[in-house]
Amino acid sequence: MRDMIKHLTKTFRASALCTGALLCLSISPVGYASDNQQLDGVKQELSRQQGQLQDKQKRxxxxxxxxxxxEVSIANATKKIHQAENQRQALTRSIAKLSQEQQTLQQQRLGQQEMLRELLNTQYRQGQDSQLANLLSGEDSHTLDRFTVYAERISEARIKALTALAAIDTELQLKKHELAQQRQRQQDLVDELKEENQKRSRDQKRRKQTLAGIKSQISTDRGYINELKVNERRLLKEIARAKLEAERAARQAPMDGLAKQRGxxxxxxxxxxxxxxxTKxxxxxxxxGMVIAKDSGSKVNAVYPGKVIFADWLRGYGLMLAIDHxxxxxxxxxxxxTLLKKVGDxxxxxxxxxxxxxxxxxxxxxxYFExxxxxxxxxxxTWLKK
Structure with a gap:
């Protein structure tokens, strides 16, 4: 019985499940009522430590x-911020264009008003020089006809000027309305950006607290190495799944690969x-792969044409995107x-x-680039430009 207990104790020590507590147990029967009591104590300690390990793994x-x-919440907020910022910039350009068009219409309106003023003045002077006055003054019929045609053309020009002015006024009102709408949309986007930034800041604080908890859980170098190994196995699993997707996609639209792109x-x-x-x-x-330092929010560009076959959060690698070439x-x-593309793009x-x-x-x-x-x-x- 003693030999069996000794063998069990050595096995438990080597497994690292009973580190610390088992070292405090004595193999000697001193202090125990019997060998069976000592064996029960070992079993209970093993069960306790296994329970602790399971609890730690769950945490x-x-x-x-x-x-x-x-991180997914931060990614969603960042994506909304990115999209809203792009919209805001587009609106800013559109507002500038509308403002310029509005100024042009106002200039045209002033021009039409000036033209109309001249036409009215001419028509007024023409009215003073009436056909009756011309008849009494002895003007011949040819001259009278010419004055009549001239008066009719002035009247037609005045009507056209009034019509053009009305059209300009209508277009000007439409531009003002559109401009007001776009300025309101711009303000809404600014408010949306402020709200998303606040949300992202809150998530980033929570993330920091969670990271502190994770680091305390992996307090040893060996624990960190084990985590890296597990993460790599997850990546390999996703790569295998991505390869199947890439093979299906290749049957539909073959791509040329990277063979000719080295350097x-x-x-x-x-x-x-x-x-x-x-490197180690x-x-x-x-x-x-390689890790390239860059400020958060900078754009990540595809290095070659292809199809997105993975776009998700992967433990150890965060938000990752894979492209099949x-x-x-x-x-x-x-x-x-955040990811700007989805699977299938x-x-x-x-x-x-x-x-x-x-x-x-x-x-x-x-x-992280691989x-x-x-x-x-x-x-x-070896594949990137020098």
Whole structure:
């Protein structure tokens, strides 16, 4: 019995599940009523520590879920802000154009008013020089006819001027109404931007608190390495799923892949490289891609035409987007603040697909960029322009 207890104790120590508490247990029968009591104590300690481990795992999973919710909420708010800002800029340009058109119409109106004033003045003078006065003065019929035609043309010109003035007034009123509507829409967008910014700030504070909780849960280097390994397995799972989607898409619209683009691809963002492909990440783990430092909110551009096959939050990588370029070639863009494209969208080289962020629990903003060929990571630096 003693030998069995010794064997169990050594096994529990090696498993790391009973670290700390089991070391305090003595193998000696001293202090125990019997060998069975000692074995029961070991079992109870094992059960307690297993329960603690399960509780810790549940808390950690809950914190990761909270992080996802915060970062997705931040992403949605950021996307609305981005769209509202674009609309506001478009409205500003439209308002400037309408204001210019309004000024032009006002100038035309002044011109028509001046023309009408001259016509009325001419018609008045023409009325003073009536046909009766001309007849009594001895003017011949040819001259009288000429005066009559002249008077009729003045009258026609006056009517046209009045009609044109009325049309200008109507158009001017429409422009004023449209301008007022667009200015109100612009103010609504400003209010919307303020509200979304406040919401994003609240989510960012909550995210910070959640991150502190996550870091306290992974307090050891080994715990962090295990987390990185789990995250990588999740990525590989999504890559396998994305490959199936890419193969289905390739049957519908074949793409040429990246084979001829080595050293020719544009950078997804311009910035200093924080981590290079192949360098040590933690423990025996190495970076499968590169991390480029960039301010939050900066645009992330696709490096080559393709189709979006993944656009979602992925633990460890935050908001990530993957593009299939054909022939088994895919690019991945992680840590984003928000995604501007969705699965199924076709994108072109240098087209904005996301905004730089620090999602996935990163300590600073930047872009995680990875290239895989037939599922195998390759050094992205060799594919980008020097």
């Amino acid at each position: 950690y999973a809950a914190l990761q879920n909270e992080l996802k919710q915060h 020719r691809l544009p950078w997804p963002v311009k910035g200093s490289v924080l981590h290079n492909y192949g 990440q933690r423990g025996e783990l190495r970076w499968k 054909g022939k088994g070639d895919m690019t991945f863009y992680g840590y984003n603040q 076709t994108v072109q080289a240098n087209e904005a697909i996301a905004l730089v962020g620090d999602s996935g629990g990163q300590s600073r903003s930047g872009l 290239i895989r060929r037939k599922g195998t990571p390759t050094n992205p630096r």
